[in-house]
Amino acid sequence: xxxxxxxxxxxxxxxxxxxxxxxxxxxxxxxxxxxxxxxxxxxxxxxxxxxxxxxxxxxxxxxxxxxxxxxxxxxxxxxxxxxxxxxxxxxxxxxxxxxxxxxxxxxxxxxxxxxxxxxxxxxxxxxxxxxxxxxxxxxxxxxxxxxxxx
Amino acid sequence: xxxxxxxxxxxxxxxxxxxxxxxxxxxxxxxxxxxxxxxxxxxxxxxxxxxxxxxxxxxxxxxxxxxxxxxxxxxxxxxxxxxxxxxxxxxxxxxxxxxxxxxxxxxxxxxxxxxxxxxxxxxxxxxxxxxxxxxxxxxxxxxxxxxxxxxxxxxxxxxxxxxxxxxxxxxxxxxxxxxxxxxxxxxxxxxxxxxxxxxxxxxxxxxxxxxxxxxxxxxxxxxxxxxxxxxxxxxxxxxxxxxxxxxxxxxxxxxxxxxxxxxxxxxxxxxxxxxxxxxxxxxxxxxxxxxxxxxxxxxxxxxxxxxxxxxxxxxxxxxxxxxxxxxxxxxxxxxxxxxxxxxxxxxxxxxx
Numbered sequence: 001x002x003x004x005x006x007x008x009x010x011x012x013x014x015x016x017x018x019x020x021x022x023x024x025x026x027x028x029x030x031x032x033x034x035x036x037x038x039x040x041x042x043x044x045x046x047x048x049x050x051x052x053x054x055x056x057x058x059x060x061x062x063x064x065x066x067x068x069x070x071x072x073x074x075x076x077x078x079x080x081x082x083x084x085x086x087x088x089x090x091x092x093x094x095x096x097x098x099x100x101x102x103x104x105x106x107x108x109x110x111x112x113x114x115x116x117x118x119x120x121x122x123x124x125x126x127x128x129x130x131x132x133x134x135x136x137x138x139x140x141x142x143x144x145x146x147x148x149x150x
Numbered sequence: 151x152x153x154x155x156x157x158x159x160x161x162x163x164x165x166x167x168x169x170x171x172x173x174x175x176x177x178x179x180x181x182x183x184x185x186x187x188x189x190x191x192x193x194x195x196x197x198x199x200x201x202x203x204x205x206x207x208x209x210x211x212x213x214x215x216x217x218x219x220x221x222x223x224x225x226x227x228x229x230x231x232x233x234x235x236x237x238x239x240x241x242x243x244x245x246x247x248x249x250x251x252x253x254x255x256x257x258x259x260x261x262x263x264x265x266x267x268x269x270x271x272x273x274x275x276x277x278x279x280x281x282x283x284x285x286x287x288x289x290x291x292x293x294x295x296x297x298x299x300x301x302x303x304x305x306x307x308x309x310x311x312x313x314x315x316x317x318x319x320x321x322x323x324x325x326x327x328x329x330x331x332x333x334x335x336x337x338x339x340x341x342x343x344x345x346x347x348x349x350x351x352x353x354x355x356x357x358x359x360x361x362x363x364x365x366x367x368x369x370x371x372x373x374x375x376x377x378x379x380x381x382x383x384x385x386x387x388x389x390x391x392x393x394x395x396x397x398x399x400x401x402x403x404x405x406x407x408x409x410x411x412x413x414x415x416x417x418x419x420x421x422x423x424x425x426x427x428x429x430x431x432x433x434x435x436x437x438x439x440x441x442x443x444x445x446x447x448x449x450x451x452x453x454x455x456x457x458x459x460x461x462x463x464x465x466x467x468x469x470x471x472x473x474x475x476x477x478x479x480x481x482x483x484x485x486x487x488x489x490x491x492x493x494x495x496x497x498x499x500x501x502x
Contacts, residue, residue, distance in 0.1 A: 015353070018349050018350075018352070018353040019353060021346055021349065021350070022349075022353050022354075026319075026480075029316075032314075033427070086238065086241050086242045087241050087243065087244040087245075087429065087430065087458075087460065088244050088245060088247050088250065088429075088430045088460065088464075089247070089430060090241045090247060092238075102242075109154055109457055109458070112153075112154075112457060113427070113455060113456075113457060116454070116455045117455060120455070120480065123480070124480070
């Protein structure tokens with residue numbers, strides 16, 4: 001194992017910079033993945049809220065968002081029946097309650113995945129911190145050596 | 151790995167077993183309700199062959215078998231609900247529809263019409279049916295070591311796939327795996343398109359002690375990979391691992407570049423890399439890639455983060471190409487050769 005106190009040469013510094021860049025790219029991918037999971041989770045929560053509100057409306061009008069901040073008042077013909085994508089591009093009809101249960105289960109799955117991705121990201125960041133410290137001390141050593149030479 | 155699917159399969163296994171147990175109990179109740187059979191003849195007559203197909207045994211036949219042979223014939227009706235639940239379980243786990251259909255058909259075929267001896271473990275019956283169905287769908291895997299051993303060297307392996315799925319890291323991991331297995335390897339840095347890709351593969355190669363052939367950013371990837379093959383030939387190396395830029399199958403210019411790479415380096419294997427967490431999307435993309443440039447095997451990365459397991463279960467069946475490796479973590483040795491029997495045992499909790 002390399003002596004951490006030994007002065008670092010230019011090549012070692014460059015290698016560390018490359019490691020840092022590589023870890024940075026990996027971390028970026030995991031951050032994107034976390035964001036996707038979070039979006040999915042929020043979407044599922046919103047769907048649950050809508051399904052519950054539709055039932056509570058009891059045949060009355062509900063606000064239907066049509067994008068761009070616009071909404072219309074709409075009456076849902078069958079609030080008890082929900083068409084839901086269960087995966088593999090398959091859509092099935094479920095009761096309102098079953099659809100909510102399904103979405104809750106999905107949220108739990110997404111939260112579990114988020115936890116795993118976040119753990120991996122934490123590990124990567126810890127490694128990046130370690131490399132950063134090494135690079136910083138390398139620069140300081142190089143600067144000190146330069147001053148002595150001067 | 152695939153924890154969610156494992157839990158759901160356990161529930162499906164119990165549900166199927168429960169359905170069969172219920173059928174046994176029902177048949178035993180019915181046995182008490184029908185008139186007693188005529189006194190048995192001193193020499194037991196061989197059981198008559200049923201005129202109806204095994205999937206639809208009549209009530210009389212079921213009771214007869216129960217009385218004379220102490221067996222139960224499992225009928226389609228007994229399993230209807232449990233199979234329907236299994237179907238939902240698989241679809242919810244992102245197992246592709248054709249693979250789901252194949253699994254259900256196989257379980258049904260294996261269970262319906264079975265003469266189950268009373269006392270024989272229902273669970274064993276169910277597990278064997280599920281095991282057989284999953285193994286049929288998973289295929290036989292792809293033994294890279296065996297392929298290299300039996301093939302003329304250097305074996306040239308081209309890695310393709312969409313952006314950001316961990317292709318370059320996978321090349322490094324497979325390089326490390328092969329080196330550990332005693333093969334000599336060179337890596338061709340064929341991703342000359344993405345900024346930093348050449349540095350990335352060089353860093354990996356340096357860390358695992360494998361020679362990397364590289365040109366500068368923006369160079370023709372065919373030329374880089376041709377040089378990598380030349381290097382392997384002149385140094386009598388066993389394997390060339392060719393990294394390439396990520397691309398989508400509908401990008402015509404990038405796909406024609408891939409065609410050129412194939413013409414120039416003449417790969418022995420084209421390996422498609424995607425991430426397990428992409429689920430059914432990964433299966434669809436693999437299918438499109440195979441249609442466009444062809445693929446001989448598949449590697450799925452980030453399998454450790456995939457609780458559903460849908461892509462891993464369906465990909466071989468859907469595109470007809472074997473799964474070769476599963477990426478399961480960040481370290482170089484976090485790559486597992488895909489062994490269907492082992493995966494199925496894990497999924498069904500049959501730890502052997």
